[in-house]
Amino acid sequence: MSAPEPSAQVGGAVRPATAPLPPRPSTALLTDRYELTMLQAALASGTAGRHCVFEVFTRRLPPGRRYGVLAGTGRVLEALADFRFGAAELEWLAAERVVDAATIDYLAHYRFTGEIWGYAEGEVFFPGSPVMVVEGTFAEAVLLETLILSILNYDSAVASAASRMTSAAVGRPVLEMGSRRANEQAAVAAARAAVIAGFAGTSNLEAGRRWGLTTIGTAAHAFTLLHDDEESAFAAQIASQGRGTTLLVDTFDVRRGVTAAIKAGGVELGAVRLDSGDLLSLAQDVRHQLDQLGATATKITVTSDLDEYGIAALAAAPVDSYGVGTSVVTGSGAPTCGMVYKLVARAGSDGALAAVAKTSAAKVGVGGRKGAARRLDGEGRAVEEVLVVGSEAAITDWAEDDREMRALHVPLVVEGAVDTRWTGAAGVRLAALRHEASRAELPRGARRLSADEAAIPTIVRELV
Amino acid sequence: MSAPEPSAQVGGAVRPATAPLPPRPSTALLTDRYELTMLQAALASGTAGRHCVFEVFTRRLPPGRRYGVLAGTGRVLEALADFRFGAAELEWLAAERVVDAATIDYLAHYRFTGEIWGYAEGEVFFPGSPVMVVEGTFAEAVLLETLILSILNYDSAVASAASRMTSAAVGRPVLEMGSRRANEQAAVAAARAAVIAGFAGTSNLEAGRRWGLTTIGTAAHAFTLLHDDEESAFAAQIASQGRGTTLLVDTFDVRRGVTAAIKAGGVELGAVRLDSGDLLSLAQDVRHQLDQLGATATKITVTSDLDEYGIAALAAAPVDSYGVGTSVVTGSGAPTCGMVYKLVARAGSDGALAAVAKTSAAKVGVGGRKGAARRLDGEGRAVEEVLVVGSEAAITDWAEDDREMRALHVPLVVEGAVDTRWTGAAGVRLAALRHEASRAELPRGARRLSADEAAIPTIVRELV
Numbered sequence: 019m020s021a022p023e024p025s026a027q028v029g030g031a032v033r034p035a036t037a038p039l040p041p042r043p044s045t046a047l048l049t050d051r052y053e054l055t056m057l058q059a060a061l062a063s064g065t066a067g068r069h070c071v072f073e074v075f076t077r078r079l080p081p082g083r084r085y086g087v088l089a090g091t092g093r094v095l096e097a098l099a100d101f102r103f104g105a106a107e108l109e110w111l112a113a114e115r116v117v118d119a120a121t122i123d124y125l126a127h128y129r130f131t132g133e134i135w136g137y138a139e140g141e142v143f144f145p146g147s148p149v150m151v152v153e154g155t156f157a158e159a160v161l162l163e164t165l166i167l168s169i170l171n172y173d174s175a176v177a178s179a180a181s182r183m184t185s186a187a188v189g190r191p192v193l194e195m196g197s198r199r200a201n202e203q204a205a206v207a208a209a210r211a212a213v214i215a216g217f218a219g220t221s222n223l224e225a226g227r228r229w230g231l232t233t234i235g236t237a238a239h240a241f242t243l244l245h246d247d248e249e250s251a252f253a254a255q256i257a258s259q260g261r262g263t264t265l266l267v268d269t270f271d272v273r274r275g276v277t278a279a280i281k282a283g284g285v286e287l288g289a290v291r292l293d294s295g296d297l298l299s300l301a302q303d304v305r306h307q308l309d310q311l312g313a314t315a316t317k318i319t320v321t322s323d324l325d326e327y328g329i330a331a332l333a334a335a336p337v338d339s340y341g342v343g344t345s346v347v348t349g350s351g352a353p354t355c356g357m358v359y360k361l362v363a364r365a366g367s368d369g370a371l372a373a374v375a376k377t378s379a380a381k382v383g384v385g386g387r388k389g390a391a392r393r394l395d396g397e398g399r400a401v402e403e404v405l406v407v408g409s410e411a412a413i414t415d416w417a418e419d420d421r422e423m424r425a426l427h428v429p430l431v432v433e434g435a436v437d438t439r440w441t442g443a444a445g446v447r448l449a450a451l452r453h454e455a456s457r458a459e460l461p462r463g464a465r466r467l468s469a470d471e472a473a474i475p476t477i478v479r480e481l482v
Numbered sequence: 483m484s485a486p487e488p489s490a491q492v493g494g495a496v497r498p499a500t501a502p503l504p505p506r507p508s509t510a511l512l513t514d515r516y517e518l519t520m521l522q523a524a525l526a527s528g529t530a531g532r533h534c535v536f537e538v539f540t541r542r543l544p545p546g547r548r549y550g551v552l553a554g555t556g557r558v559l560e561a562l563a564d565f566r567f568g569a570a571e572l573e574w575l576a577a578e579r580v581v582d583a584a585t586i587d588y589l590a591h592y593r594f595t596g597e598i599w600g601y602a603e604g605e606v607f608f609p610g611s612p613v614m615v616v617e618g619t620f621a622e623a624v625l626l627e628t629l630i631l632s633i634l635n636y637d638s639a640v641a642s643a644a645s646r647m648t649s650a651a652v653g654r655p656v657l658e659m660g661s662r663r664a665n666e667q668a669a670v671a672a673a674r675a676a677v678i679a680g681f682a683g684t685s686n687l688e689a690g691r692r693w694g695l696t697t698i699g700t701a702a703h704a705f706t707l708l709h710d711d712e713e714s715a716f717a718a719q720i721a722s723q724g725r726g727t728t729l730l731v732d733t734f735d736v737r738r739g740v741t742a743a744i745k746a747g748g749v750e751l752g753a754v755r756l757d758s759g760d761l762l763s764l765a766q767d768v769r770h771q772l773d774q775l776g777a778t779a780t781k782i783t784v785t786s787d788l789d790e791y792g793i794a795a796l797a798a799a800p801v802d803s804y805g806v807g808t809s810v811v812t813g814s815g816a817p818t819c820g821m822v823y824k825l826v827a828r829a830g831s832d833g834a835l836a837a838v839a840k841t842s843a844a845k846v847g848v849g850g851r852k853g854a855a856r857r858l859d860g861e862g863r864a865v866e867e868v869l870v871v872g873s874e875a876a877i878t879d880w881a882e883d884d885r886e887m888r889a890l891h892v893p894l895v896v897e898g899a900v901d902t903r904w905t906g907a908a909g910v911r912l913a914a915l916r917h918e919a920s921r922a923e924l925p926r927g928a929r930r931l932s933a934d935e936a937a938i939p940t941i942v943r944e945l946v
Binding site for chain 1: 500501502504506507509512513515516517520524526527529534561570571575577578580620629635636637659661664666667670685686688691697698699700701702709710717718719722732734735736758759808811812818824825828830831840841842
């Protein structure tokens with residue numbers, strides 16, 4: 019059994035792209051209709067140019083979860099570059115009369131020229147954490163709501179679940195293979211989010227291509243069933259893929275499957291895979307059998323409907339790696355993060371930026387632009403999430419003055435220009451490293467799987 | 483309050499496309515790596531050309547669910563047309579050494595030339611229902627596994643949840659507005675699946691463009707907060723969108739919001755929207771207030787974290803339509819269907835088609851190509867799902883001979899050619915009609931929301 023150090027895996031699952039990517043379609047219609055009708059009304063009433071600050075945050079963590087993991091930031095920045103209303107999009111909007119001619123004209127020239135700050139991708143977050151802050155005219159910023167939320171809500175749901183799985187695996191590699199249980203494009207994003215949260219690779223080829231992720235996979239039961247018998251299937255796989263491959267041994271009878279696998283691959287066989295049954299006892303039996311056959315270096319990988327609890331239950335089993343499908347791509351019971359995109363400040367008719375918030379009975383917000391920092395104790399452990407409401411200058415001064423505080427916002431888009439450090443394969447690598455560091459900073463016990471409150475409280479301060 | 487007949491809505495939410503669609507990217511890498519490594523090994527061992535039958539089915543429904551709803555079939559057929567390995571895909575596969583040169587050469591010329599049958603999209607299904615059957619060489623059919631499952635698993639999860647919501651709404655329109663709580667591309671598919679299950683429209687513009695769905699939406703809290711006060715926001719919206727629009731009245735105080743709404747829009751105001759609070763009592767208060775103001779035709783739409791239970795709880799409230807977000811795009815607790823793609827028959831070395839199945843302890847399959855039919859009683863109510871294992875000729879003869887049986891398989895792809903009836907806007911319309919008819923055929927009580935077993939049992943018969 020090998021149990022590589024987490025830090026050896028993290029980011030190591032990502033390499034630079036090896037072939038050019040094909041052009042990507044416009045993302046501009048991945049949007050709710052009301053973003054465009056609001057734009058039309060604001061253009062007509064003269065409020066479309068008002069300076070606005072929108073904040074992305076979640077009101078609560080899923081029940082029992084102690085922290086969330088931000089993922090999707092790099093994808094937001096990649097999608098922003100493709101957020102263009104081209105001829106095809108404009109023609110459809112006009113034909114459908116979604117908006118009027120003045121709005122079509124505005125959309126034809128749409129470019130986001132404002133600023134976006136956010137938590138670095140991979141950072142952990144808590145209720146109220148302003149994980150992204152979008153600043154610009156109402157017109158420029160409102161159009162991005164749906165796309166930003168779609169990306170952050172799904173990717174963060176996956177990363178939040180995936181982080182619990184890599185915690186539970188205590189250094190053993192965890193591999194993402196859930197593509198078939200998620201929408202075909204969501205699957206690509208899920209693979210990326212899982213790697214950010216420490217997964218060692220993915221079965222998804224498109225994710226491999228797009229972000230240089232390590233891809234994995236050898237064969238399914240169908241390959242064994244295709245052949246006249248298990249022996250000829252194993253021989254065919256070894257002949258094509260070499261002795262380092264992983265043979266799936268549970269199509270007919272596991273004990274006979276293991277015997278056939280070592281007969282075909284010899285003691286140099288890379289691994290055997292178990293995809294059904296009682297994995298705890300099966301893994302023990304198979305390890306014993308492999309060792310008896312002299313295949314002491316042949317690994318065991320398990321892949322049957324695992325989630326973080328299933329992984330934890332196998333901690334004492336002789337398992338070398340885990341393949342996770344459904345549970346990671348569906349957020350293990352929490353398939354979306356519930357993040358919202360709220361207007362927190364805007365210039366009024368007097369031109370001055372003023373805090374705004376919904377104030378009726380439920381879903382009440384805290385108005386005002388917010389900075390964020392994590393307070394750490396003497397050992398570098400997170401103590402609380404501190405949000406400060408104030409002017410940008412006041413927030414900056416405050417964050418620089420207080421050494422106990424780790425400031426959380428980084429610039430993502432400056433005057434409309436995307437900071438490309440956060441995109442592509444390099445962005446995924448940075449995010450994986452950020453997640454590892456951020457999670458290590460959590461208080462002791464925060465990584466337990468048992469249901470509990472948020473690991474640290476969120477405090478809101480007002481700065482003048 | 484208006485409560486249109488379901489049949490007036492169904493399919494009416496779909497119209498032909500009004501503008502040409504942009505070209506779509508290749509779907510060929512939306513695939514697990516092992517599909518390609520299996521192909522390589524099978525090409526090398528001479529088994530790649532063996533004739534195979536793969537079946538898509540689910541082993542169980544989500545806990546408590548009485549039926550599932552098949553959705554995604556049309557999208558599978560659309561994605562199949564784009565399943566081509568172009569220069570960009572092949573270059574990446576070669577650079578990454580995912581497969582060898584012989585396999586790259588095979589992929590460069592890949593076209594699916596086989597047959598696909600399936601349940602008509604929109605049809606209800608039960609455990610074991612063979613909702614899709616793919617027949618062709620191993621090489622041609624194995625490559626489609628991941629893509630087919632991704633699409634059917636997600637789309638059917640959404641449609642299965644959506645069908646419960648439209649049942650609970652008892653004819654009142656239900657509108658899909660969950661794009662922000664799903665991956666940005668999954669959101670487009672979710673809108674389509676919801677409409678198939680009876681939703682009257684969606685907020686998602688791309689779904690509107692792609693399949694001619696009715697799109698809806700007017701304004702969010704941000705629009706009210708953007709303005710100096712609620713009155714000027716409402717005036718701006720009315721000026722731009724006319725009195726038929728829907729005003730969101732719960733930003734500050736609902737009672738004052740309703741007063742301002744009618745002041746701005748007059749008694750011709752289309753609707754007011756409530757997005758927070760205790761919707762049951764709020765709707766009653768608002769209806770009373772609207773009526774007192776003479777706005778008896780102004781409708782009330784509600785949109786706050788509704789699911790099928792929330793909708794049912796509002797059955798007696800004066801609500802005219804429901805907007806549903808998170809719960810529909812995440813399958814209301816069941817975000818994937820757990821469908822699998824299993825090899826059930828293949829030609830052996832003697833050339834004869836033989837049934838195959840995994841036989842070890844768990845996930846045991848039933849081998850053999852299967853036909854399917856729903857047995858109906860004298861009143862046209864479904865009694866059982868009958869699967870018959872046998873040759874294609876035997877199945878066809880049987881289905882034609884038995885008048886109690888409604889045969890469930892329709893041809894989707896014949897000798898590689900997609901039957902385009904099932905694709906595009908026309909396909910969505912057909913699927914919505916099929917769903918309405920299929921659901922109406924379920925036994926009494928099958929549409930109750932309370933947890934129970936599958937509404938009808940699944941029976942497997944062997945034909946010689």
